[in-house]
Amino acid sequence: MPTAKLTIVDDFHGDYEDDLLHSAGENSQVSGRLGGSPLMRDTIELLSHWVGNYDQCGRKELELLGRYLYTVAFGDDCPSSGGPTGATGEPSPLRRAFERAYTFYRQKGVGGCFRLQLVIGGEARQLGSFPWEFLFMxxxxxxxxLAGERSDFVLTRYVPNEDDSKIIEERSVPGDEGSDRMRILVVLSRPQAPGAADIEAGKLVDAIKKLRSSDTDVEELQSPTRQELRQRLEAYPAHIVHFIGxxxxxxLTLKKSEWALAQERLDRMPTNSHGSAAQELDEADPADSRSVCSLFCHGLDSGPGLERTSVPRRLIFLHSCYGAAVRPSGNALRSLSSIARDLAGKEGxxxxxxxxxxxxxxxxxxFAIRFYHWIGSGKRVDDAVSWARRELGEISSRGRQVWDDPCFGTPVIYVxxxxxxxxRRLPARSARESGWPQGHRPASYTGGGLSSAPRVLEDRRPGIGRPRDPGRSAERGIGYGAADAASSSGSASGYTPEDALLLGAEPDMGEED
Incomplete structure (x- = not known):
């Protein structure tokens, strides 16, 4: 499961590392200037606006946008003298390092998915607003x-942190009280407000409710006030909060409290003898980013199954659905994206x-149903998003050809x-029944569990044959984590093939029978 990380430090500089050829621990990471002329960057903003506001954008426009994004992120292929990379006739260092690592991965058959974590620094003011999910190599x-067209490549936006996530992964086993069922709280917030477009989410909510089973629980909360949302998360410590609004x-728009609404009704009472018509009541209560973070993190430290020694913590899903007549404004969507970035920075x-x-x-x-299917099957969040995104790219609801509809680049994941x-503890069953993506299954899967624990991944660089140190990779925030650490000491600790799935190890993937 090779992992690369591109950090966009600011609008002009970037750092790159991976666990194949450019390890930060061995001082072989690469730093360099980002690419793209001012004209190219302005064109990206224009194309992004077109994608968001015009249905006519297809593969041609999306590919042009993606190529420009790739040039900005990794530098120019053969920049001219005085270009943004400061080189002449050679690819930028960032581009050369990334393409070298990916070529190595493909040619050597390293196995697993190649994961690119994109880190957007706080100083990247212009680049922070770019739609990186359309990156095209x-x-x-x-x-x-990069975001799903090839099954062996996973793109995510990564949020570096120093919380206790590593401790959680290593100490956690499912089966703790309250953690045997995945809990989903659907918050449908549509308070009445002058000029507000209605949210068409009835079918989506109904589809999520159909996920209810012996191992998945779903509850719905309609147009809550701040207090009602807080109380529900305290009584029902959801693993996933799916906000639609x-x-x-x-x-984010919630509903005003009854006291606030009563005051507003008094203020709007007719004051003349003819009894002028009352204005439409505004029930909307905009909760700023700080308030949203406080509300959505409530219950993480006290709810059953969500203590610090248990997994999972909480996943937040934010989106607004629209029908054929009305779509959300650009301001509304930028607000959702901005709050998502702030939420991703919170512990828990x-x-x-x-x-x-x-x-x-x-x-x-x-998208939501496929995502929840993979999450409920015990898959990684980034894999679940990538596979669900791939379905949007390959099957258009508007009758378009594959990867010709921009909806595949609409979901953004901050990990x-x-x-x-x-x-999940997977029972013994066939590869087709086990929930692996179609066309893939564990190479050693025989229908009765994995035939052996995952092998210790070796460093395959020329001249280096030692096993990879999983602990060091985990400390860097990329590469291999607790599952590989467990596998390296499997026989001594009683580590079983089933535990590989619990800890998130990904066995080699082969073709389906």
């Missing part, structure tokens, strides 16, 4: 979108998913804690 035979001015939040563009209710339903979000 040009190749001699055309190229591909409006954003406005860097705030494993990941946040938001929609950076308007998404049709049919596409939102397909704070990598690994399996909700581990």
């Amino acid at each position: 040009p190749q001699s035979e055309g190229g591909f979108f 409006h954003g406005k001015d860097n705030a 939040i494993s990941a946040v998913i938001a929609m950076q563009y308007a998404i049709a209710s049919e596409d939102a339903e397909r 704070r804690r990598a690994g399996v979000f909700f581990p």
